Amino acid sequence: MHRVLNYLKDLFSWARLKAFFFILLFLLMGEVISYLFALPVGGNIIGMVLLFVALKYKWVPLRAIKPASDKLIEFLVVFFIPYGVGLMVYFDLIKSYWLPLSIAVIASTLLTLYVTAIILQKSGK
Amino acid sequence: MNFSFLWAIFGIGITLVFYALAGKIKRFKIAFLNPVLLAIVGIIVFLKVFDIPFEAYNKGGKILTYFLGPAVVALGAFFYEKYEELRKDLRLLTIAVVIGGICGVVSIVFFLLLLEMPMFLIQSLASKSVTTPIAVEITKNVGGIPDITAGIVIAVGVFGNVFGLYFLNKMGITNQRAIGAALGTAAHGIGTARAIEEGKIPGVYSGIAMCLNGIVTAVVTPVILHFLL
Numbered sequence: 001m002h003r004v005l006n007y008l009k010d011l012f013s014w015a016r017l018k019a020f021f022f023i024l025l026f027l028l029m030g031e032v033i034s035y036l037f038a039l040p041v042g043g044n045i046i047g048m049v050l051l052f053v054a055l056k057y058k059w060v061p062l063r064a065i066k067p068a069s070d071k072l073i074e075f076l077v078v079f080f081i082p083y084g085v086g087l088m089v090y091f092d093l094i095k096s097y098w099l100p101l102s103i104a105v106i107a108s109t110l111l112t113l114y115v116t117a118i119i120l121q122k123s124g125k
Numbered sequence: 126m127n128f129s130f131l132w133a134i135f136g137i138g139i140t141l142v143f144y145a146l147a148g149k150i151k152r153f154k155i156a157f158l159n160p161v162l163l164a165i166v167g168i169i170v171f172l173k174v175f176d177i178p179f180e181a182y183n184k185g186g187k188i189l190t191y192f193l194g195p196a197v198v199a200l201g202a203f204f205y206e207k208y209e210e211l212r213k214d215l216r217l218l219t220i221a222v223v224i225g226g227i228c229g230v231v232s233i234v235f236f237l238l239l240l241e242m243p244m245f246l247i248q249s250l251a252s253k254s255v256t257t258p259i260a261v262e263i264t265k266n267v268g269g270i271p272d273i274t275a276g277i278v279i280a281v282g283v284f285g286n287v288f289g290l291y292f293l294n295k296m297g298i299t300n301q302r303a304i305g306a307a308l309g310t311a312a313h314g315i316g317t318a319r320a321i322e323e324g325k326i327p328g329v330y331s332g333i334a335m336c337l338n339g340i341v342t343a344v345v346t347p348v349i350l351h352f353l354l
Contacts, residue, residue: 027195027198047194048339081168083271083274105277
């Protein structure tokens with residue numbers, strides 16, 4: 001019990017909440033830009049690019065973001081498990097396509113692997 | 126008594142419990158026993174056995190997926206940290222990832238068209254090479270079904286994790302950076318996990334390739350779908 005309490009205390013520490021607030025601010029900026037310019041790219045991706053640029057030009061120090069960004073990335077996979085579970089609803093829908101689907105996905109993945117690797121291998125030493 | 130509140134707690138709880146359990150099994154070191162895949166399959170089986178509809182589970186699930194927004198933004202910080210480590214040949218890596226990433230989108234759309242697959246599958250699978258949070262956002266953007274994307278993206282990652290390195294070696298790729306970049310570009314985080322096992326250099330290259338391709342695919346997919354369809 002004590003360990004759980006300490007874990008939660010660390011999870012919701014002041015520095016982390018502040019960092020999380022900063023990240024939400026970048027998310028908001030991304031959403032606003034995406035909306036204003038009617039961009040086909042989601043607000044969170046624009047927020048990610050904005051955060052990178054802000055860090056690179058030292059407008060924001062990494063230590064102000066890191067407490068929350070590390071935790072978010074640690075739990076990243078948990079956040080998309082519900083989408084994976086959602087596949088059960090669509091299972092019947094894609095069941096009839098599974099063979100051509102698998103062929104296309106595997107072929108495309110192998111091609112992507114090879115193309116990326118050969119460019120670096122041929123030009124790198 | 127508000128029962129939807131209880132379902133939300135149930136949804137979040139079962140997700141965390143199954144994820145923790147799957148993490149324990151990971152210790153056995155069998156590549157295709159990916160913890161995410163195991164957690165997803167475990168939850169689906171659990172819901173089926175107790176006859177719980179997905180909508181009830183998703184009351185909590187939705188709360189978890191809300192965090193994908195800030196989590197994708199947080200990748201910007203991760204990207205920045207990694208960027209400092211390989212500044213010097215960032216240009217070459219960028220070129221390789223941009224071409225590889227575009228190739229990934231174009232080839233899947235092309236193959237699916239060739240096999241006469243329906244439109245909703247093409248829209249849902251175009252972003253299959255990139256990390257799930259970004260892929261899901263791209264799918265929403267181009268009008269596909271995010272749940273299909275999530276499942277396929279994870280399958281792609283597991284495939285890359287298990288067979289990617291073997292395939293690249295067979296094709297004569299020995300350069301550590303090339304292997305890392307290829308795994309990150311084609312098989313996102315799950316492929317990157319394999320690259321990290323190979324060593325620090327492929328791991329870093331894979332991580333940065335994954336982030337770069339996330340951006341490349343996010344920008345390029347709506348455009349490609351617009352022109353090809």
